Amino acid sequence: MGMELHAEQSDYAEMENVEISDTMLFYHVRGALKSAVEGDPDKYKQLVTVMGPDECLVPEKVALMVTCLKALSGSVSCLDIVHHQSLISSILKMSMWNYGTDVMDALMELVISLATFSGQYVDLCLEMLVSNFMPPDSFISLLNQSRGILRKGQVIHHVHKTLIFIAELVPLSPLRLERIITERMPHIFTKEPLILIYVENMLKLESGEIGDRVGRTMLLAIMDRLIDLDVDIAWDDILQEDFTKGIFDMELEDLEGPVDVGQQDGDELRISWMERYFSGNLNAQKLDSLMVLTFEHLNFCKESGRLRQVFDTLLQSFQQTVLTAYKSKFAQFVLFYACSLDPENCGRRFADTLFHKFKTSRYPEWRMSAVAYLASYLARAKFLPISFVAEYLESLLEWCSIYCSNQSGGINPKAHKEFYAAFQAMMYVLCFRMRSVLAVPHIRSRISKHIEDILRHPLSPLMVCLPSIVEEFLRLAKVTRLDVPDNFVSSNLLESELSMAFGGRERLDMFFPFDPCLLMRSDRFIRPNFVYWSMVRSSYDNDEDDDEGTSDEDEIEICTAGKGMNIANDGAARSYDQDLDEFDNEMSKMSITPKVAQWFGGELRTDMQMPSRIRPCPDSL
Amino acid sequence: MEALKECCANIVVYLHPSKAKKVEASVYRQLSSLLFKFNESLDGVVLTYEPKFSSNLAKILPGIHPYFGVRFEAKLLLFHPKPDMLLEGEVVKVGQQSIHIIVLGFSSAVIADEDIREDFKYKIKHGKEVFVSRSHKKHRIKVGTTLRFSVKNFDEEILHICGSLVPSNTGSIQWLETKAEESQAYSITEKRIGNKRAAELLEPANIVSYRKKLKSENHIKKSRRSKSRDS
Numbered sequence: 001m002g003m004e005l006h007a008e009q010s011d012y013a014e015m016e017n018v019e020i021s022d023t024m025l026f027y028h029v030r031g032a033l034k035s036a037v038e039g040d041p042d043k044y045k046q047l048v049t050v051m052g053p054d055e056c057l058v059p060e061k062v063a064l065m066v067t068c069l070k071a072l073s074g075s076v077s078c079l080d081i082v083h084h085q086s087l088i089s090s091i092l093k094m095s096m097w098n099y100g101t102d103v104m105d106a107l108m109e110l111v112i113s114l115a116t117f118s119g120q121y122v123d124l125c126l127e128m129l130v131s132n133f134m135p136p137d138s139f140i141s142l143l144n145q146s147r148g149i150l151r152k153g154q155v156i157h158h159v160h161k162t163l164i165f166i167a168e169l170v171p172l173s174p175l176r177l178e179r180i181i182t183e184r185m186p187h188i189f190t191k192e193p194l195i196l197i198y199v200e201n202m203l204k205l206e207s208g209e210i211g212d213r214v215g216r217t218m219l220l221a222i223m224d225r226l227i228d229l230d231v232d233i234a235w236d237d238i239l240q241e242d243f244t245k246g247i248f249d250m251e252l253e254d255l256e257g258p259v260d261v262g263q264q265d266g267d268e269l270r271i272s273w274m275e276r277y278f279s280g281n282l283n284a285q286k287l288d289s290l291m292v293l294t295f296e297h298l299n300f301c302k303e304s305g306r307l308r309q310v311f312d313t314l315l316q317s318f319q320q321t322v323l324t325a326y327k328s329k330f331a332q333f334v335l336f337y338a339c340s341l342d343p344e345n346c347g348r349r350f351a352d353t354l355f356h357k358f359k360t361s362r363y364p365e366w367r368m369s370a371v372a373y374l375a376s377y378l379a380r381a382k383f384l385p386i387s388f389v390a391e392y393l394e395s396l397l398e399w400c401s402i403y404c405s406n407q408s409g410g411i412n413p414k415a416h417k418e419f420y421a422a423f424q425a426m427m428y429v430l431c432f433r434m435r436s437v438l439a440v441p442h443i444r445s446r447i448s449k450h451i452e453d454i455l456r457h458p459l460s461p462l463m464v465c466l467p468s469i470v471e472e473f474l475r476l477a478k479v480t481r482l483d484v485p486d487n488f489v490s491s492n493l494l495e496s497e498l499s500m501a502f503g504g505r506e507r508l509d510m511f512f513p514f515d516p517c518l519l520m521r522s523d524r525f526i527r528p529n530f531v532y533w534s535m536v537r538s539s540y541d542n543d544e545d546d547d548e549g550t551s552d553e554d555e556i557e558i559c560t561a562g563k564g565m566n567i568a569n570d571g572a573a574r575s576y577d578q579d580l581d582e583f584d585n586e587m588s589k590m591s592i593t594p595k596v597a598q599w600f601g602g603e604l605r606t607d608m609q610m611p612s613r614i615r616p617c618p619d620s621l
Numbered sequence: 622m623e624a625l626k627e628c629c630a631n632i633v634v635y636l637h638p639s640k641a642k643k644v645e646a647s648v649y650r651q652l653s654s655l656l657f658k659f660n661e662s663l664d665g666v667v668l669t670y671e672p673k674f675s676s677n678l679a680k681i682l683p684g685i686h687p688y689f690g691v692r693f694e695a696k697l698l699l700f701h702p703k704p705d706m707l708l709e710g711e712v713v714k715v716g717q718q719s720i721h722i723i724v725l726g727f728s729s730a731v732i733a734d735e736d737i738r739e740d741f742k743y744k745i746k747h748g749k750e751v752f753v754s755r756s757h758k759k760h761r762i763k764v765g766t767t768l769r770f771s772v773k774n775f776d777e778e779i780l781h782i783c784g785s786l787v788p789s790n791t792g793s794i795q796w797l798e799t800k801a802e803e804s805q806a807y808s809i810t811e812k813r814i815g816n817k818r819a820a821e822l823l824e825p826a827n828i829v830s831y832r833k834k835l836k837s838e839n840h841i842k843k844s845r846r847s848k849s850r851d852s
Contacts, residue, residue: 074718077733116714116721117731118783119776169713169721170729172657172780 022074029071033078044087047072051090062103069106073113081120088114088121092128096155097135104154108162116169125166126177130184132159133201134194143193152197160204167210174213181205181214182221188228192286199225199290203297207304216313222294223317226331229287233329287330288519295337295525302341311338311346315353323357323369326506332373332513333526336381340529343383351377351384351392358422359399368421368508371396375425376514379432382529386436389429390443396426397450404457413464413502420502423454423461424509427473432536434476448483455484464498466509622709624702624772630663630695632672635688636679644679648672648691657727659777665699666780668725700725702775702782709794712766715750717743722768722784730782732770737786760796762786767794 029047036044050061050068072079072091081088091114096104115125132155135143142148166173181202186195199222206215301307318335322328339347354377357370374396378389403419413420430437438444455462462470477484503509517526632652640647655667672695679689702708710724720737722730734743741752741762754760762768770784770791786792 077718077735113718116729117719117733119779119781122779122781169723170779170781171723171727172729175657176779 025067025071026074029068030075030078033075033080033084037080037083044084048087048090051087051094053090053093057099062100066102066106069103069110073106073110076110076113076117079114081118088124092124094128095136096132096158097139097151101154101158104158108158111162112165112169115166115173122166122170122173123176123180126163126173126180127184129159129163130177130180133198134186135197140191140193143197156201156204159201160208163205164209167213174210177210178214178217182217185221185225188225188232188283188286192282192289195225195286196289196293199293203293206310207297207300207306215310219310219313220317220320222290223314223331223334224321226287226290226294226334227321227325227328229283229290230328230331231325232283233281233287284519288521291330291334291519291522292525294334295522298334298338298341307338307342308345311342311349314338315349318350319353319357323366323373327511328513330517330519330522333517333519333522336377336514336529337525339377339381340383340526343381343385347381347384348388351388355392355395358418364418365504365506365508367418368504369511371418371421371425372508372511373513375428376512378429380514380531382531386433387440389433390437390440390447393426393429393433393437394443394446394450396422396429397447397454400426400454400461401450404454404459407457407459410458411460411463411498413498414504416459417502417504417508419459420461420464420499421508424465424469427465427469428512431469431472431476432531432533434480434482438480438482444482451482451484464496464502466499467496623706624700624708625668626665626699626701628663628697628699630697631692632695633690633692635682635690638687638689641689644691645674648693652695657780659780663697663699665701666728667697668700669698671696700728702728702772704772704774706772707769707791708772708782708784709767709769712762712764712768715752715762715764717750720752720762720768720786722770722782724782728780728782730770730784732784732786736773736784738789741786754792754796757796757800759799760792762793768792769794769797 032043032047035041047068050064069091079088091107091110094107096107099107111125111128114121135152135155139148139151143152163177167177185202186198188195190198202218202222205211206218211218298307298310301310314335318332322331322335325331335350339350351374354370354374358367358374361367361370374392378384378392400419400423403416403422407416407419409415437447462474474484476482499509500507503511516530516532517523634648634651636644636647636651649672652667652670652672655663655670657666657668659666672693674691674693676692679691681687681689708724708730710722710728710730712720713723714721718734720732722732724730737752740754740756742755744751744753746753749763752762768786768791770786771788773783773785775782790797
């Protein structure tokens, strides 16, 4: 191997004629470093020039760089952080994204030598590696090209290999690494490709060889960033000017006109609406992409048998940040998806945690949030066995019964807001699951007795809870022949003053966290395990028809103990595509999710009746 | 191994009032935050702790949040490497310019080539990098060797040790122990040889002759005494 330290182009030709062994090269570089300390910086300056940034990377320059990097790897003992500051700074500023694999190899070798040689270089080297998680701005446009994808793979491979190597030689380096990664994590306003690639690196670390040491911090940091993005998207952003300004839509009548829209039109409309919505909201797009990354990672964890371990961290993060955030809209679907991957363990633990939080939390708002999460989860999770749902319904009812037995006063929404939240949660779950739950005789009798006792109590939950839910609950109770006192007067309102009072300023009375996910790409993961209101509602509607005419022999919602809930539509098996088509139509029903009139027919209905009430879905009638 | 010491420390931990119900768990939590970090007041890195509560009384600090100070005694195991101390660790990487070691599973140490005594020569044998002693061919340092080295300096921030193999009592522990055993065995052999020479003198034949000699001496003495008595 030959080498000539002079960087000038004129010297390259000379270099070819000079044969220097590796050992001589090391001595040469060491000599340059030592002479800089002794006050003769000429050779040292040449070395710094070689390592400096250069727009034009001719092969000779690359060869010289590789040679110098290798020589420096063998001379780290001669480096002095004060005297050779400019050289160290030049090396650590190098971006691997700008070089080929030969330079990457040599650079990583040097970084390992530096980091393992002295404690003072550890943080600097780790920071350099973390900065290589993201490409320079000039490279972003290449990320979608094959060349960019190839380079991305090479850089990620080299960076992670180096981090693992350093961790093997410096066992405490992962502790420093997790601090550096969380501190340098891009904020929510960073460009989407950059934040995506950074999180991709974090997830790779989580599942990698040092994942047992840094993985937990990575997941917590990612969940925190998801929440940051989530809370940055206000409902006002979702509801653009066209969309009746901030009204939570539960109206179904609006669907009457365009129910016969074709499936392909439905898809197109849905996509066009999503595009329209997302085009104005970059943070929603970022959140969607990050959630997809997280879902894919959870899938990978399941395949590698690590889901339970990862779920522990997710659950902790949920309790610390998601549950305590004000009306999180999307981030909670990470938990929902993890539960769907392992309903037996994760699914149960999530519900256990929520119920425990509801019973024991110190803050009423957290308790109300927890029970709202529980209700929404039990109602929407298709993968939960009906026996499991019934178990929690009974627990909720028992809690409500005990609460009632300890109270003697009358209606007071503010004082008893946890009670009203719990009873509303119970009604909400029953709206979705009533037929399946009541199909089991002993459960039916127990639930029926509890409900009757609670409804006859002076606290009068039916007067306080959201009228729209109460009305739907009573209607379904009538259909399923559940004995409930029928003294409720339909107000035809979505909400009432009393419900607003118990919901408080935060409007936790109208918090249903697992309403259909509005993020288009994330929805692909959630949809197969999600119960849409139309899927449930159509069965009751048929039942109502049957009541009027023949018998209810066409049981549509079938309870299969231990295997979750089987829901068919109109006696026919629903295909995934059909579900997808109906996504637009159904995601607003029995939900607080804003509904978009344009999905159907493309015409904006400016005369929407709000607040509205739940009515039978037209396409299921 | 040097650099490990046990000490008893009188500690006061100030806890938030919300932790009043679980004082012990909170104290353990506080103590665990000391682990694997250099503590200047203790002058070392805490490796283990064992608190002992002698009283259930705590001093409440006045203020908006009335923190309370829990006083207890803790037995601590500290790691405090100082220059010239001898440490032991496992070699994890051998290179021409350095040997990398991990001490007690958490502290990294490096010995630069200039701190490796000239007796050691860098070689690549069967594709593996080793340092072999020129004077004792069996004295080798390779990945997996448990190495004894002396401390040059200690980075308290990252717990990184700069070591040296210059002192003659450093090197592969296996070899050093074998050498020590051999020298011990040699000294035992020497002693045995010494004893053997002594025993040889006590052999029956010698004893007889010696006895005879003694007898004759005694006899002479006796005769002298008898002579004197006689006289």
